[in-house]
Amino acid sequence: MKKSPQQEKFEKMLDASKFSACGFMGNDKRTVWEIIDADTAMLEKLGTTREKIARRMREITDQGIRGLGDWVKVSDTLMAMVNDARGTIPCPWAHNVRCLKRITIVERTDIDKRVRWSELSIHLINDHGFFQGKGSPYRLEPETLAAILR
Numbered sequence: 001m002k003k004s005p006q007q008e009k010f011e012k013m014l015d016a017s018k019f020s021a022c023g024f025m026g027n028d029k030r031t032v033w034e035i036i037d038a039d040t041a042m043l044e045k046l047g048t049t050r051e052k053i054a055r056r057m058r059e060i061t062d063q064g065i066r067g068l069g070d071w072v073k074v075s076d077t078l079m080a081m082v083n084d085a086r087g088t089i090p091c092p093w094a095h096n097v098r099c100l101k102r103i104t105i106v107e108r109t110d111i112d113k114r115v116r117w118s119e120l121s122i123h124l125i126n127d128h129g130f131f132q133g134k135g136s137p138y139r140l141e142p143e144t145l146a147a148i149l150r
């Protein structure tokens with residue numbers, strides 16, 4: 001099937017180094033829709049939803065902000081640190097959403113797992129079900145994320 005000009009432009013945005021250091025696709029050979037479908041299926045298997053995951057990420061970031069760059073204890077097994085970076089980054093879906101470049105690092109001390117996400121990651125998951133391509137520095141595996149947020 002021939003791609004529409006809009007689709008071409010959108011895919012360029014996803015790969016664009018202009019907006020994200022290494023793009024959103026990493027070295028994933030799948031299309032953005034295939035990635036979203038696969039991750040949605042995984043979320044279903046895990047018995048959760050993108051909205052639930054994003055809501056928990058939001059809560060953790062909001063708690064982490066109180067640490068002003070230092071680690072904050074979110075729960076008995078969860079630590080979070082939020083690094084404020086200046087500036088905003090646009091959503092590649094190009095619908096006038098810009099997110100702060102703020103990064104949240106989260107560590108589950110009992111299972112020794114760590115993830116990090118940006119404000120844009122939360123938006124991409126909540127609004128688009130997009131966890132980014134494999135090999136992207138901000139790719140979040142739904143399975144790992146669900147295990148950490150549980």
Ligand SMILES: [Zn+2]
Nearest residue numbers: 091093097127
């Ligand atoms: Zn968006």
